[in-house]
Amino acid sequence: MKSLEELKRIRDQAKERMTMRENGDHDYRVVVGMATCGIAAGARPVLNTLVEEVAREHLPVTVMQTGCIGMCALEPIVEVFDKDNHKTTYVLVDTKKAKDIVLRHLMHGEVIEEYTVGHYSK
Amino acid sequence: MQEIAMTILDIAQNSIRACAKLIQIVIRDSHKDNIIHIECLDDGCGMDDKTLQKVTDPFYTTRTTRQIGLGIPMFKESVEATGGWFSIESQKGVGTKIIGEYVKNHLDTPPMGNIAETLITLIQYDDHIDYVFQYICDDFEWVLNTKEIKDILDGVPINQPDIILWLKDYIKEGMQK
Numbered sequence: 001m002k003s004l005e006e007l008k009r010i011r012d013q014a015k016e017r018m019t020m021r022e023n024g025d026h027d028y029r030v031v032v033g034m035a036t037c038g039i040a041a042g043a044r045p046v047l048n049t050l051v052e053e054v055a056r057e058h059l060p061v062t063v064m065q066t067g068c069i070g071m072c073a074l075e076p077i078v079e080v081f082d083k084d085n086h087k088t089t090y091v092l093v094d095t096k097k098a099k100d101i102v103l104r105h106l107m108h109g110e111v112i113e114e115y116t117v118g119h120y121s122k
Numbered sequence: 123m124q125e126i127a128m129t130i131l132d133i134a135q136n137s138i139r140a141c142a143k144l145i146q147i148v149i150r151d152s153h154k155d156n157i158i159h160i161e162c163l164d165d166g167c168g169m170d171d172k173t174l175q176k177v178t179d180p181f182y183t184t185r186t187t188r189q190i191g192l193g194i195p196m197f198k199e200s201v202e203a204t205g206g207w208f209s210i211e212s213q214k215g216v217g218t219k220i221i222g223e224y225v226k227n228h229l230d231t232p233p234m235g236n237i238a239e240t241l242i243t244l245i246q247y248d249d250h251i252d253y254v255f256q257y258i259c260d261d262f263e264w265v266l267n268t269k270e271i272k273d274i275l276d277g278v279p280i281n282q283p284d285i286i287l288w289l290k291d292y293i294k295e296g297m298q299k
Contacts (some may be wrong), residue, residue: 002292005272010288014278034243035185036193039132040123044236044243048290051246055283063283065247070187117193 017058027060028106029081034065037072042094046076049095052104061106070093074120089117123196125235126158126224132193133162133220140218141167143251145244149233150258151226157206158224158231158259169212170246177210197222204228241266242286249279257297264296 001009006076032038049067054061069077078101081087088111090101097115104110113119123129130147137145142164152158169177176182178198183191198208201222212218224231241255245268255266271289272280280289 002288002295004274007271007285010284011275011278014282014284018278029256034131034135034247036132036191036196037188039135044128044131044239047243047246048239049285051283054201055287063246065243067135068185068187072188102160103285 031079033069033077035068038075041075043076049098090115127235127240131240137164142166146254166215168214249281
């Protein structure tokens with residue numbers, strides 16, 4: 001059973017981490033398109049996979065949501081912004097690709113060429 | 123939409139975009155009355171009568187990234203296809219209330235789907251928005267109020283990944299009582 005006691009423990013751990021790491025000190029910002037088109041295409045499990053993996057690995061990454069990115073046929077779309085605000089756009093993402101993005105891009109800094117929008121529009 | 127839960131996510135996103143501070147979601151799932159009643163009530167910016175008349179039209183949208191808006195029309199069509207009903211009320215500056223009621227045993231009624239995932243997705247979006255989620259079935263009722271959770275969190279943002287994961291299991295368990 002999930003208890004409120006457990007929530008208090010998580011809270012205290014989070015407080016500890018917050019004092020260790022200044023807010024805003026994030027390596028990547030990940031944005032998931034979450035409008036009608038994204039949701040219908042399966043963006044919700046993609047977002048939740050990203051949140052789950054980031055939590056599990058304690059990565060300095062912010063996961064955010066946005067509305068329609070404008071390429072509805074290529075949803076779910078995940079945009080990864082690095083520290084210098086360089087953007088990589090991943091399209092037709094599913095939970096497997098989301099896990100790859102966490103492992104290869106967010107943890108090891110590798111852009112996964114074959115998942116990017118550039119690859120699909122070729 | 124394959125699930126009612128995805129429709130709820132889509133409809134509640136409208137409330138977020140309307141700058142709501144409090145979003146109330148009610149699900150009444152009753153075998154006895156043979157209905158699945160969905161309600162989404164927000165204190166967002168609301169709409170004037172002219173806009174309200176247009177929102178069920180798929181060729182109306184306020185967005186600029188594309189020229190159609192399917193969220194509300196799809197919800198309306200989906201409930202009406204099961205013999206249920208849909209209503210939308212709104213007042214500028216006060217908020218919006220959307221109700222859709224499915225006939226539970228109709229062939230075209232979508233499965234409930236993953237409500238816990240929908241709720242954590244909403245909560246993850248912005249820790250300044252509060253939610254009251256009420257799940258009512260024939261045997262029990264369960265309520266989640268994010269304000270109460272935030273009181274316990276004592277300033278730690280509710281949309282931190284660790285807390286979101288805890289919430290997901292907490293909601294799942296709450297709805298199975």
